[in-house]
Amino acid sequence: MYAKASALSRYNENLMPRLLEGKSALVLGVANRWSLAYAIAQAFIREGAELTLTYQGERQKQTVEDLAAELKAHQAIGCDVTQDDQLTALTNALKQQGTVLNAVVHSIAFANREDLSRPFVETSRSGYALAQDVSAYSLVAVARAVAPVMTSGGSLTTLTYLGSNRVIPNYNVMGVAKAALESTVRYLASELGPKQVRVNAISAGPVKTASARGIKDFSSILDFVAQRAPLRRNTDPLEVADTAVFLASRLGRGVTGNILYVDSGFQIMGL
Numbered sequence: 001m002y003a004k005a006s007a008l009s010r011y012n013e014n015l016m017p018r019l020l021e022g023k024s025a026l027v028l029g030v031a032n033r034w035s036l037a038y039a040i041a042q043a044f045i046r047e048g049a050e051l052t053l054t055y056q057g058e059r060q061k062q063t064v065e066d067l068a069a070e071l072k073a074h075q076a077i078g079c080d081v082t083q084d085d086q087l088t089a090l091t092n093a094l095k096q097q098g099t100v101l102n103a104v105v106h107s108i109a110f111a112n113r114e115d116l117s118r119p120f121v122e123t124s125r126s127g128y129a130l131a132q133d134v135s136a137y138s139l140v141a142v143a144r145a146v147a148p149v150m151t152s153g154g155s156l157t158t159l160t161y162l163g164s165n166r167v168i169p170n171y172n173v174m175g176v177a178k179a180a181l182e183s184t185v186r187y188l189a190s191e192l193g194p195k196q197v198r199v200n201a202i203s204a205g206p207v208k209t210a211s212a213r214g215i216k217d218f219s220s221i222l223d224f225v226a227q228r229a230p231l232r233r234n235t236d237p238l239e240v241a242d243t244a245v246f247l248a249s250r251l252g253r254g255v256t257g258n259i260l261y262v263d264s265g266f267q268i269m270g271l
């Protein structure tokens with residue numbers, strides 16, 4: 001009986017059309033195999049997308065090129081999102097190739113480590129501005145850069161966290177940046193909607209990644225969520241990735257300006 005059921009599911013899998021077949025996607029923010037962007041890239045490839053990855057600079061070039069080759073991505077292009085000339089170069093490279101992008105994922109954030117450990121009131125002016133620039137403004141800059149190659153509409157998705165509207169210990173300046181990012185999603189969604197470009201954020205539960213390790217006592221956040229979330233477990237990056245696939249695919253065609261929580265339900269809890 002079991003054998004029959006699994007044979008049937010394999011049969012269905014083979015028949016099921018892949019959700020991103022024929023679509024071209026750009027994923028910004030793969031640093032390593034633990035990155036949320038890596039899980040998203042894997043899922044996009046699984047669903048048949050042609051994929052371009054980006055890396056921040058020379059330091060990450062080889063690593064991301066190796067990951068791109070392993071994933072069977074089309075290419076990896078350098079792009080520091082704080083540098084307007086690099087964003088222009090990205091647009092030009094895609095234009096020259098004749099690429100029409102259908103899906104873009106912005107999975108980028110940065111704050112100084114000391115601003116994720118000391119009291120929030122001690123945040124420096126420059127640290128605050130840096131977190132906003134890399135983690136929130138960059139979505140505006142990326143949206144402007146990809147607009148010329150998103151000529152047939154599509155989906156722009158970013159990654160956010162509950163610290164945007166709740167106080168999470170040590171998340172501090174990044175919480176303020178995520179609040180700005182979520183507001184940015186709404187303004188962009190309103191403006192780009194008439195061009196059939198949908199803009200959404202996935203609010204992921206905490207996941208142990210390189211960025212997350214920069215937050216002081218991050219492991220205690222993971223433990224707390226696993227105990228209190230309705231599903232009694234932490235978020236699997238693949239759950240975030242499958243939601244990104246949904247948003248990028250035809251299945252998400254009516255969804256824009258939203259913050260979708262993929263967090264085992266933690267955000268509904270009061271106590």
Ligand code: NAP
Pocket residue numbers: 028029030031032034035036037055056057060079080081082106107108109110134159160161162203204205206207208209210211212
């Ligand atoms: P990650 O693997 O460290 O990814 C962060 C990425 O941002 C890295 O690829 C990093 O590149 C890139 N980046 C930073 N500054 C950049 C710049 N100026 N230009 C281009 N790229 C830049 O960590 P992650 O956890 O997957 O983070 C991805 C997104 O998910 C972030 O927005 C994060 O806030 C969000 N998120 C994470 C969690 C979590 O618990 N992990 C939960 C909710 C939301 P380099 O490595 O080259 O610096």
